[in-house]
Amino acid sequence: MMYRSLFPRDVLSELDRLQREMQQGLHLSPSIRGIARGSFPAMNVGGTAKSVEIYAFAPGIDPATLDVQIEKGVLTVAGERKLDPPGEKATVHIDERFAGRFRRVVTLPDDIDANAVEAKYRDGVLRISIARKEDAQPRRITIQ
Amino acid sequence: MSENTAVSKPDARDDAALQPPVDVIEDTSGITLYADLAGVPKDRLHLHVEGDALTIEGEVDLEMPEGMESSHAEVALARYRRVFTLSKELDASKVGAEFKNGVLKLSIPKAEHAQPRKVQVKVM
Numbered sequence: 001m002m003y004r005s006l007f008p009r010d011v012l013s014e015l016d017r018l019q020r021e022m023q024q025g026l027h028l029s030p031s032i033r034g035i036a037r038g039s040f041p042a043m044n045v046g047g048t049a050k051s052v053e054i055y056a057f058a059p060g061i062d063p064a065t066l067d068v069q070i071e072k073g074v075l076t077v078a079g080e081r082k083l084d085p086p087g088e089k090a091t092v093h094i095d096e097r098f099a100g101r102f103r104r105v106v107t108l109p110d111d112i113d114a115n116a117v118e119a120k121y122r123d124g125v126l127r128i129s130i131a132r133k134e135d136a137q138p139r140r141i142t143i144q
Numbered sequence: 145m146s147e148n149t150a151v152s153k154p155d156a157r158d159d160a161a162l163q164p165p166v167d168v169i170e171d172t173s174g175i176t177l178y179a180d181l182a183g184v185p186k187d188r189l190h191l192h193v194e195g196d197a198l199t200i201e202g203e204v205d206l207e208m209p210e211g212m213e214s215s216h217a218e219v220a221l222a223r224y225r226r227v228f229t230l231s232k233e234l235d236a237s238k239v240g241a242e243f244k245n246g247v248l249k250l251s252i253p254k255a256e257h258a259q260p261r262k263v264q265v266k267v268m
Contacts, residue, residue, distance in 0.1 A: 043216070045216040046212045046213055047213060047215060048209050048210070055206060059246030060244075060245050083167070087171050089171055090169045093169070093175075096166055096167065097166065097178060098165070123184060123246050124180070125183045125246065
């Protein structure tokens with residue numbers, strides 16, 4: 001049976017931690033935890049004149065089980081993250097990592113070429129590179 | 145094992161880092177800690193134990209095409225950092241680490257003397 005420890009940490013340090021996290025959330029940086037809770041995997045999107053780049057932070061996943069699809073200008077990344085279940089007599093002190101099925105959807109720009117997609121998984125990050133259509137790339141026009 | 149709240153470095157602000165999500169599980173032999181450090185290559189992962197403080201640090205290294213402009217970033221910092229305080233019964237000199245696909249697994253055994261022993265209760 002999995003159960004939480006009744007006395008994981010003392011209350012004061014817990015409060016301290018909460019306060020610190022809130023401050024972090026307000027001023028400094030989006031905590032990866034805040035993101036991971038709501039939506040896994042966390043995503044970064046960027047682009048160049050030639051391509052659109054999507055980074056999905058999905059550590060600990062067998063890339064073969066990832067389902068990446070582009071349909072009507074929408075990219076979907078779906079899969080399931082299975083974590084090792086704790087042993088029968090184990091106590092779970094902290095349980096923050098995402099587990100279970102996930103699905104995230106990103107709207108792509110209009111000028112992408114859905115046939116020129118590359119996806120790589122490295123160090124727990126899925127990188128999807130989608131080329132922009134040739135005719136959409138900037139061109140210099142000569143003035144006569 | 146508890147999270148260290150007393151750690152404050154003077155340059156903590158410049159040093160802004162993401163807090164990686166972790167799972168901490170304890171059984172009779174010791175503590176297992178899993179941390180999600182997506183985007184950190186093996187050579188950018190730094191683990192150190194100093195006194196009773198265990199620090200996990202990693203730098204994110206993503207392949208980016210030249211001139212890429214970010215339009216949406218949920219992972220807005222390129223560093224992870226989290227510090228834990230180890231309790232006395234843990235043997236910090238025997239920490240085992242595995243790192244694969246952005247997931248760190250640390251095994252921290254309990255010191256020999258702290259292994260559970262069954263206490264016999266004698267009925268007088």
